[in-house]
Amino acid sequence: MSYIKKPVARHPSLRPNALGLTIRDYEGSMSTLCAGCGHDSITAAIVRALYELDVPPHMLAKLSGIGCSSKTPTYFVSGAHGFNSAHGRMPAIATGANAANRALLYIGVSGDGDSLSIGLGQMVHAMRRNLRMLYVIENNGVYGLTKGQFSASSDIGSKSKRGEANTQPPIDPVMLALDIGATYVARSFSGDKAQLVPILKGALRHNGFALVDVISPCVTFNDHEGSTKSYLYTRKHQLPIVQADFVPPAAEIRAEYAPGTVHEVRMHDGSTLQLHKVGPDYDPTDRRAAWSFLSERQRSGEIPTGLLYLDESGSDMHAAAKTVSRPLAQMPFEELCPGEAALRKLQDAYR
Amino acid sequence: MEPTNIKDPAYFHKVVDCQWACPAHTNVPEYIRLIAQGRYADAYLLNRQSNVFPGILGRTCDRPCEPACRRTRVDEKPVAICRLKRVAADLKGELGDRLPRAPAQKNGKRVACIGAGPASLAVANDLAPLGYDVTIFEKAAVAGGLMRSNIPAFRLPAAVLDEEIGMILAMGVTVRYGAPITSLKALLAEGYDAIFVGSGAPRGKNLEIPGRYDSDRIHIGIDWLGSVAFGHTTSIGERVLIIGVGNTAMDCCRTARRLGGKDIKVMARKPRGYFKASPWELEDAEEEQVEIVVDHEPIRFVIEDGKLKGMEFQRYQSREENGRLAQTPLDKVILPADDVILAIGQESSFPWIEDDLGIERDKWKAPVVDKTTFMCSRPGVFFGGDAAWGPLNIIWAVEHAHQAAISIHNHCQGVALTDRPKWGMNLASTKMGLHEWAYKNDYNPVGRQKMHHVDLTRRFKELSLEVELGFDAEQTAREVERCLNCDVETVFSEKRCIECDACVDVCPVLCLTIAPGGQEKELRGRLSAPSVNPGQALYASGALPQTGRVMLKDEDLCVHCGLCAERCPTAAWDMQKFDLLMPYAGKPTP
Ligand SMILES: Cc1cc2nc3c(=O)[nH]c(=O)nc-3n(C[C@H](O)[C@H](O)[C@H](O)COP(=O)(O)OP(=O)(O)OC[C@H]3O[C@@H](n4cnc5c(N)ncnc54)[C@H](O)[C@@H]3O)c2cc1C
Ligand SMILES: Cc1ncc(C[n+]2csc(CCOP(=O)(O)OP(=O)(O)O)c2C)c(N)n1
Ligand code: SF4
Ligand code: SF4
Ligand code: SF4
Ligand SMILES: [Mg+2]
Numbered sequence: 001m002s003y004i005k006k007p008v009a010r011h012p013s014l015r016p017n018a019l020g021l022t023i024r025d026y027e028g029s030m031s032t033l034c035a036g037c038g039h040d041s042i043t044a045a046i047v048r049a050l051y052e053l054d055v056p057p058h059m060l061a062k063l064s065g066i067g068c069s070s071k072t073p074t075y076f077v078s079g080a081h082g083f084n085s086a087h088g089r090m091p092a093i094a095t096g097a098n099a100a101n102r103a104l105l106y107i108g109v110s111g112d113g114d115s116l117s118i119g120l121g122q123m124v125h126a127m128r129r130n131l132r133m134l135y136v137i138e139n140n141g142v143y144g145l146t147k148g149q150f151s152a153s154s155d156i157g158s159k160s161k162r163g164e165a166n167t168q169p170p171i172d173p174v175m176l177a178l179d180i181g182a183t184y185v186a187r188s189f190s191g192d193k194a195q196l197v198p199i200l201k202g203a204l205r206h207n208g209f210a211l212v213d214v215i216s217p218c219v220t221f222n223d224h225e226g227s228t229k230s231y232l233y234t235r236k237h238q239l240p241i242v243q244a245d246f247v248p249p250a251a252e253i254r255a256e257y258a259p260g261t262v263h264e265v266r267m268h269d270g271s272t273l274q275l276h277k278v279g280p281d282y283d284p285t286d287r288r289a290a291w292s293f294l295s296e297r298q299r300s301g302e303i304p305t306g307l308l309y310l311d312e313s314g315s316d317m318h319a320a321a322k323t324v325s326r327p328l329a330q331m332p333f334e335e336l337c338p339g340e341a342a343l344r345k346l347q348d349a350y351r
Numbered sequence: 352m353e354p355t356n357i358k359d360p361a362y363f364h365k366v367v368d369c370q371w372a373c374p375a376h377t378n379v380p381e382y383i384r385l386i387a388q389g390r391y392a393d394a395y396l397l398n399r400q401s402n403v404f405p406g407i408l409g410r411t412c413d414r415p416c417e418p419a420c421r422r423t424r425v426d427e428k429p430v431a432i433c434r435l436k437r438v439a440a441d442l443k444g445e446l447g448d449r450l451p452r453a454p455a456q457k458n459g460k461r462v463a464c465i466g467a468g469p470a471s472l473a474v475a476n477d478l479a480p481l482g483y484d485v486t487i488f489e490k491a492a493v494a495g496g497l498m499r500s501n502i503p504a505f506r507l508p509a510a511v512l513d514e515e516i517g518m519i520l521a522m523g524v525t526v527r528y529g530a531p532i533t534s535l536k537a538l539l540a541e542g543y544d545a546i547f548v549g550s551g552a553p554r555g556k557n558l559e560i561p562g563r564y565d566s567d568r569i570h571i572g573i574d575w576l577g578s579v580a581f582g583h584t585t586s587i588g589e590r591v592l593i594i595g596v597g598n599t600a601m602d603c604c605r606t607a608r609r610l611g612g613k614d615i616k617v618m619a620r621k622p623r624g625y626f627k628a629s630p631w632e633l634e635d636a637e638e639e640q641v642e643i644v645v646d647h648e649p650i651r652f653v654i655e656d657g658k659l660k661g662m663e664f665q666r667y668q669s670r671e672e673n674g675r676l677a678q679t680p681l682d683k684v685i686l687p688a689d690d691v692i693l694a695i696g697q698e699s700s701f702p703w704i705e706d707d708l709g710i711e712r713d714k715w716k717a718p719v720v721d722k723t724t725f726m727c728s729r730p731g732v733f734f735g736g737d738a739a740w741g742p743l744n745i746i747w748a749v750e751h752a753h754q755a756a757i758s759i760h761n762h763c764q765g766v767a768l769t770d771r772p773k774w775g776m777n778l779a780s781t782k783m784g785l786h787e788w789a790y791k792n793d794y795n796p797v798g799r800q801k802m803h804h805v806d807l808t809r810r811f812k813e814l815s816l817e818v819e820l821g822f823d824a825e826q827t828a829r830e831v832e833r834c835l836n837c838d839v840e841t842v843f844s845e846k847r848c849i850e851c852d853a854c855v856d857v858c859p860v861l862c863l864t865i866a867p868g869g870q871e872k873e874l875r876g877r878l879s880a881p882s883v884n885p886g887q888a889l890y891a892s893g894a895l896p897q898t899g900r901v902m903l904k905d906e907d908l909c910v911h912c913g914l915c916a917e918r919c920p921t922a923a924w925d926m927q928k929f930d931l932l933m934p935y936a937g938k939p940t941p
Binding site: 003007009010013024034038231232235 | 425426786787793796849856859860910914919920
């Protein structure tokens with residue numbers, strides 16, 4: 001960690017976004033993570049995505065559990081709402097918050113330990129409900145905060161810093177998400193912002209649960225030879241297959257791709273995601289095909305990355321529960337709680 | 352683009368914008384840190400090494416360093432580099448035996464200097480400690496040159512001049528006062544081993560327009576200032592026109608204000624933005640209620656009954672066309688005046704250099720002087736200061752003197768003049784701990800401190816009263832914090848980089864980029880932030896180990912906060928203190 005504050009000096013060509021904010025207005029306090037941690041890079045990508053999407057800081061809610069990764073919401077958008085929950089419990093808090101105030105934009109930041117070990121049950125139910133949120137797993141294959149024990153995402157044979165090999169099979173959040181029915185599923189790498197930023201932007205505009213699993217090397221406990229989540233290993237085995245281009249509403253689509261290599265998906269807010277094939281033949285809108293392609297590639301040791309699956313037609317938790325469109329948080333108390341007489345009437349109806 | 356050669360001292364020198372812009376390459380950030388630590392004598396001596404006259408320059412320097420200062424690119428105003436120099440000079444205390452001294456044993460070589468201005472004095476400063484016997488011939492009765500005769504005492508008190516000139520004369524330098532050189536041939540005949548011409552540019556330019564010689568109330572600026580300085584002139588009329596808007600004009604108008612002038616106009620041929628005077632000089636003059644009148648060209652003096660009544664001007668309308676000034680004539684106007692002072696420039700003049708000495712002249716009859724060696728075509732005769740290529744300023748005179756002294760030393764020791772000592776550098780890590788550095792890396796957003804001035808009534812009463820009060824302790828404490836420590840350089844070792852992006856992400860001013868290599872021009876187009884200043888270097892690494900991309904740093908806006916190095920897990924970036932090693936006569940760099 002650094003002792004000094006980030007200098008207020010700015011580059012003169014920083015452009016304000018539609019809200020008059022520059023990218024530096026989306027920063028948070030100085031990171032206290034280890035220098036070189038992949039998580040900090042993801043924070044920088046989130047900052048860029050929020051700035052480019054003109055997100056008003058007060059309309060953003062940042063939620064997390066426990067872990068180095070879960071500390072990062074402090075490092076972006078100081079002006080947003082935030083909740084640091086118990087270990088693995090962020091999805092429940094996010095569900096409650098989203099139920100009460102559907103007007104906010106939700107970002108959950110979690111780790112492989114927080115989401116795949118202690119919080120697995122929580123995460124899959126948020127997926128299943130199609131809770132409208134961006135759910136980032138900063139995946140480093142270890143419990144960083146507690147000094148580098150193997151997590152549920154450690155690969156078989158991956159070596160700890162002390163040289164022991166992991167023997168238990170990993171839980172892959174991407175395969176799990178495809179299986180459970182998540183509607184936006186992506187994998188990326190903290191060292192590849194060109195890929196990550198548009199994925200995050202699409203996820204923030206997605207009408208449902210967006211899982212973004214980001215390989216994020218732990219420089220302190222998991223960046224050695226023998227680790228399968230190091231910078232070098234990830235670079236060697238990453239297989240980008242789908243590049244997403246985010247085109248905001250009413251903006252002109254610039255990139256022209258050869259027919260058959262691109263899927264254009266209209267997002268519910270009018271923006272467009274262009275999913276451009278950069279690797280082998282692949283259809284990011286076919287869940288089954290995606291599942292089998294990915295399991296095959298992963299078995300051969302590759303790490304397919306990109307926006308791997310997208311279904312913008314699903315209905316989110318509010319639609320399924322048929323809640324009112326007005327956020328509950330904005331309703332007067334009398335409307336939210338109509339009183340004892342109304343309760344009795346309701347109960348009578350079930351007698 | 353090839354990886355940057357950081358072994359060349361010029362690379363990091365250029366990053367230290369102030370030091371690069373300073374003709375004498377004063378180590379500004381280091382002396383500012385010394386002031387911050389209260390080490391005023393050390394700060395003074397460090398200054399003195401390169402600029403010889405810190406107390407004088409801390410009040411009068413043209414300060415090319417300030418417009419160059421990096422701070423102007425991230426904040427509005429530059430660090431008050433010049434006025435901090437004065438702080439060091441004012442508070443240095445006793446220097447005792449820390450000043451250079453002449454050795455008891457002389458080296459047997461005799462050098463004559465013509466004129467006791469800053470150029471000759473600085474030559475003496477460099478040569479006397481090496482054992483040279485230096486004699487300065489000065490036509491006036493005092494030493495200092497234009498610093499004494501033309502820079503008014505309200506800007507530069509005599510005591511400051513006396514002290515710093517005294518330091519040089521105390522090295523056993525001889526000055527012959529009231530000794531104008533009227534024949535170079537005669538001086539050559541005296542058998543000196545070398546002669547340095549530091550006679551300045553003593554002739555004020557004239558304005559040959561009708562009426563010029565019909566009144567004794569039309570003065571040549573530099574002569575008039577000289578006669579005020581030496582007490583021959585003590586008053587002036589109430590309405591004064593100053594022709595020209597350079598440094599001399601600024602001193603003339605402010606001096607006239609003190610001698611009784613009430614309605615003082617500085618007449619400029621061009622509009623603002625095209626003046627030779629620096630913005631701060633204009634500010635100071637206007638603070639003293641001097642009016643600056645633009646777009647007026649003098650066409651004649653108005654003389655009635657043998658008396659000066661005023662001056663007639665052609666007025667112009669100015670505009671910019673394709674970045675150039677275009678002026679259309681308007682009407683003619685007459686402005687009344689009791690006195691007119693011509694401040695339109697100076698030139699050198701060498702009536703005392705004979706034609707048969709083998710000294711080649713240019714088309715203006717000025718001796719041709721070599722830009723590197725400062726020697727003319729006659730071996731052993733050197734030039735510097737305003738005498739070399741016309742009027743410049745004190746700091747240039749000092750730098751000329753350093754170079755001329757190197758040449759004189761070579762000449763006297765039988766070494767080729769072109770065999771000049773090399774520049775060197777030291778680079779040393781400032782890392783003290785995980786996030787601790789041997790310099791204060793915390794950026795302080797405090798604004799430039801404003802110099803306090805003596806109030807107007809007092810300064811108009813006392814001609815020699817210094818106007819600027821100098822920074823007080825609090826102002827100094829704030830101003831030193833504004834320096835960005837540009838000499839603490841970001842140094843990159845590509846072998847260590849794991850391309851984690853931490854440095855790129857943390858940099859507050861988006862200096863850093865990791866990208867596939869390419870040509871510099873094209874690379875500048877794909878940096879983290881647009882390259883807005885092509886004059887600033889792009890620092891490129893070789894291929895990075897993991898991906899073969901390159902690390903790029905646009906030096907332009909770096910605030911030297913060290914965060915890139917703090918956030919780097921492998922210490923691929925380090926903050927290293929750069930020390931430029933400059934050679935002086937008889938003192939080659941290690
Ligand atoms: C009004 C005015 C204000 C200025 N203000 C500033 C300022 O604020 N800051 C700044 O940096 N610069 C300023 N300058 C410029 C600066 O003073 C000169 O550039 C500098 O003094 C030049 O130094 P020098 O040693 O070459 O010559 P000078 O200072 O001109 O010294 C030459 C000396 O040689 C003597 N001399 C000349 N001919 C002979 C001879 N034949 N024999 C013997 N002696 C001779 C002269 O009497 C004089 O003492 C100013 C100039 C003027 C005119
Ligand atoms: C209920 C509970 N159990 C255990 C812990 C100890 N603990 C803190 S962080 C952590 C693991 C964090 O791992 P991960 O989510 O991968 O985060 P990382 O630090 O790797 O980013 C554990 C087990 C805890 N804080 N609370
Ligand atoms: S321990 Fe690992 S995960 Fe935690 S901050 Fe350090 S590098 Fe990042
Ligand atoms: S020192 Fe490093 S982080 Fe700070 S401004 Fe310079 S390049 Fe950026
Ligand atoms: S922080 Fe260090 S290791 Fe990381 S990219 Fe920058 S220089 Fe390379
Ligand atoms: Mg982890």
